[in-house]
Amino acid sequence: MNSEAHFRNLAVLTSFPNLVHARTQTESRHSRIPYRKTRPRAKMPMKTCGMSILLFTLGTLLLVFGVRVYRNEPAKRDVAIGMLCIGSVVFLPGIWSTYILYGAMKEWKGYSYRQVPSYEDAWF
Numbered sequence: 001m002n003s004e005a006h007f008r009n010l011a012v013l014t015s016f017p018n019l020v021h022a023r024t025q026t027e028s029r030h031s032r033i034p035y036r037k038t039r040p041r042a043k044m045p046m047k048t049c050g051m052s053i054l055l056f057t058l059g060t061l062l063l064v065f066g067v068r069v070y071r072n073e074p075a076k077r078d079v080a081i082g083m084l085c086i087g088s089v090v091f092l093p094g095i096w097s098t099y100i101l102y103g104a105m106k107e108w109k110g111y112s113y114r115q116v117p118s119y120e121d122a123w124f
Helices: 003-015 046-072 074-105
Strands: 019-022 033-036
Touching (some): 046 074
Antiparallel strands (some): 019 033
16 A cells, blocks of 8 residues: 555545444455444333323313413403413423424434433333
8 A cells, every 4th residue: 555545544534533434345454435323213212202292282281271261261260270380380391391302303413312301110
């Protein structure tokens, strides 16, 4: 191998540090073919995903019905305020975890399934 080819290969190696090199059977041990290293796709936690969607849906329903009762039935405003409080407590973690899971599913940079509290070990 001449020195010019050696420096050319060295330049390729230093300019692409994330490349992994492999040899085919027909090539000599000095020639290398770069290819990208791919990560295996993470498995979606199904119980966590289901719980996030359940919290989001239940919170949305409680908020909608709480606003409806508050506006249409003045005699039951105490019930409506309770529904609004419980709905907001359920809605906020539901929408947060659903958004994080969606970002992880779409493989957005900075999003992973580990960012959401897991329900995979729960008894239900």
